[in-house]
């Protein structure tokens with residue numbers, strides 16, 4: 001089937017500009033010409049140590065070739081080059097770029113930039129972000145690592161009081177990093193001032209051996225990210241200079257006077273940054289799995305429809321389309337709302353760092369808390385459907401989908417466990433409803449203004465604005481229902497914390513609906529703004545799939561469920577309309593075969609030949625008879641014959 005649009009033009013929409021889309025193609029082509037930058041053999045055949053070694057080898061090779069391929073100052077080009085060469089299984093610089101440098105920029109003073117930023121950017125030092133502990137991840141107020149100020153030497157003494165205080169999980173901490181931003185409780189004269197970020201050297205810059213007072217290592221294999229070295233870290237009264245408290249916002253004077261930051265949570269900026277970028281990151285993972293599944297579905301033939309002389313492509317089955325197409329729509333929706341969220345984050349950082357204005361922090365915290373939770377969960381769902389859509393071959397590592405799944409669902413946990421983050425957004429929604437109840441609707445932010453709208457009669461949606469209206473109504477009702485349930489318990493004498501817990505499931509439902517509404521609205525807004533009519537029409541088909549699917553999926557929140565029948569019909573017809581463009585919508589992401597690392601999803605479509613070659617290359621097939629057969633199996637069978 002031929003598509004009705006040009007994938008290069010769609011790539012420009014996906015990546016935000018024609019220039020970046022074309023630079024991405026050039027970068028992929030450049031990488032394809034440099035064998036040193038390719039995996040030396042398929043990653044699924046490697047054990048953990050080989051993977052870590054391979055990632056480190058490629059990283060060093062990449063560092064060497066990088067200036068010939070990209071403008072080192074261009075962040076987007078760098079990101080693409082990394083994805084292409086390093087893939088998604090982790091590497092020694094994984095946290096250096098994502099949290100260490102941004103953490104230093106967000107929390108460090110100009111003087112501290114002078115000291116560490118240039119060195120970090122040149123990769124003279126490698127850093128990570130060490131916050132989570134063995135005993136606590138979500139509840140930051142219970143972190144146990146301490147940084148006690150000693151005015152006599154003008155030093156902080158960093159200490160791990162017990163095993164639960166060991167830092168645990170930080171990416172690239174175990175074996176690669178020689179520096180870390182360590183989040184520890186600042187203690188001055190026995191007063192605990194809460195978690196603060198400190199720059200800490202962990203290893204000798206010459207020998208890479210841990211410094212005296214530091215215990216550091218790798219935490220072992222994980223569901224994914226096994227090319228990376230997530231680590232543990234302990235401190236035994238380890239001293240660092242006063243100047244190592246990252247002090248753009250909070251300061252300690254030499255005599256121990258504490259100068260507090262303009263907002264209590266301004267130190268969380270590195271987390272907010274990653275959360276703001278997660279929608280686009282997850283969209284990219286979802287699209288990876290979908291292109292594998294859709295390419296395969298366009299080749300695989302199984303069973304018959306009308307024509308009994310030729311089996312049908314499995315992509316023509318309505319169930320296959322229902323399984324895959326709503327996720328294509330979500331991948332696009334996540335990209336577009338992700339871009340909008342990143343813009344909001346960039347604006348906030350400018351406001352905070354340049355103008356000391358922290359007024360937008362609560363809004364962005366609420367938004368990104370909900371967004372990271374919904375997007376990671378739905379991405380996991382979509383990838384798992386993509387795997388099942390490939391039948392048995394999806395289950396093989398040749399598809400690479402299980403690796404993509406493992407990486408993606410890590411996002412449900414890191415940067416704030418999803419339930420915990422949904423409950424953060426819920427606090428914001430409850431406060432908003434309380435404002436309305438107290439006659440202060442004017443104080444509502446624009447994203448929650450709909451919570452004050454009166455209920456109207458539900459009617460079959462015909463235009464996109466009708467879908468938005470219905471979704472707003474469902475979301476509003478759920479926020480009110482959860483708030484009223486919570487307030488009723490409080491009014492009945494239940495403590496706020498217990499009442500909150502007794503309402504928590506309803507509260508998370510409200511957060512999900514609010515977030516799904518945001519995703520839907522940004523998707524519609526972006527598509528409506530596209531000038532190229534041809535592209536806009538295709539994306540409009542995708543929006544149709546999205547709005548109908550989302551509404552059906554949330555149908556239990558409607559009062560009049562009879563509406564669902566017409567929505568179902570609209571969904572089935574929009575799936576059918578999308579079929580000719582489904583593959584090209586994913587080809588528009590322009591992932592190279594090198595980047596995809598999927599034998600099943602290669603561009604050439606020679607699925608069966610490629611699978612056979614892959615199987616033959618399995619290390620188990622190096623000899624016809626394995627030593628384990630000689631050692632155990634044959635003697636067992638021989639014995640049975642006696």
Ligand SMILES: CCCCCCCCCC/C=C\CCC/C=C/C(=O)SCCNC(=O)CCNC(=O)[C@H](O)C(C)(C)COP(=O)(O)OP(=O)(O)OC[C@H]1O[C@@H](n2cnc3c(N)ncnc32)[C@H](O)[C@@H]1OP(=O)(O)O
Pocket residue numbers: 079098129131132137138139140141171265268271272273274277278281361362365413414415416417420424427428
């Ligand atoms: C392109 C560049 C980037 C690309 C990235 C894309 C993908 C990356 C892929 C890379 C792969 C892997 C990398 C993995 C890296 C992982 C790193 C980590 O996981 S780091 C550790 C992360 N840890 C967490 O997220 C912990 C979660 N917990 C919290 O954040 C907090 O404890 C929280 C929010 C649950 C509660 O905060 P706290 O206990 O401090 O607050 P209080 O309960 O006291 O609440 C008081 C009040 O403050 C509000 N609040 C909380 N946080 C904020 C904030 N940040 N901003 C504004 N307001 C905040 C809170 O809601 C309360 O408000 P109230 O009005 O009183 O209700």
Ligand SMILES: Cc1cc2nc3c(=O)[nH]c(=O)nc-3n(C[C@H](O)[C@H](O)[C@H](O)COP(=O)(O)OP(=O)(O)OC[C@H]3O[C@@H](n4cnc5c(N)ncnc54)[C@H](O)[C@@H]3O)c2cc1C
Pocket residue numbers: 095129130131132135136137138139168169170171225230410413414415416417418419420423
């Ligand atoms: C791949 C990966 C990479 C990571 N990288 C880093 C890193 O680079 N640096 C770093 O510092 N950390 C990192 N982490 C750690 C990560 O940030 C934490 O695992 C995460 O914040 C969750 O905390 P936790 O593990 O303590 O879970 P817990 O908080 O113990 O959660 C366990 C369960 O308890 C529930 N729960 C907890 N609190 C509440 C509550 N208040 N209300 C309701 N339910 C609750 C949760 O919903 C969950 O179901 C990484 C983790 C992973 C998986």
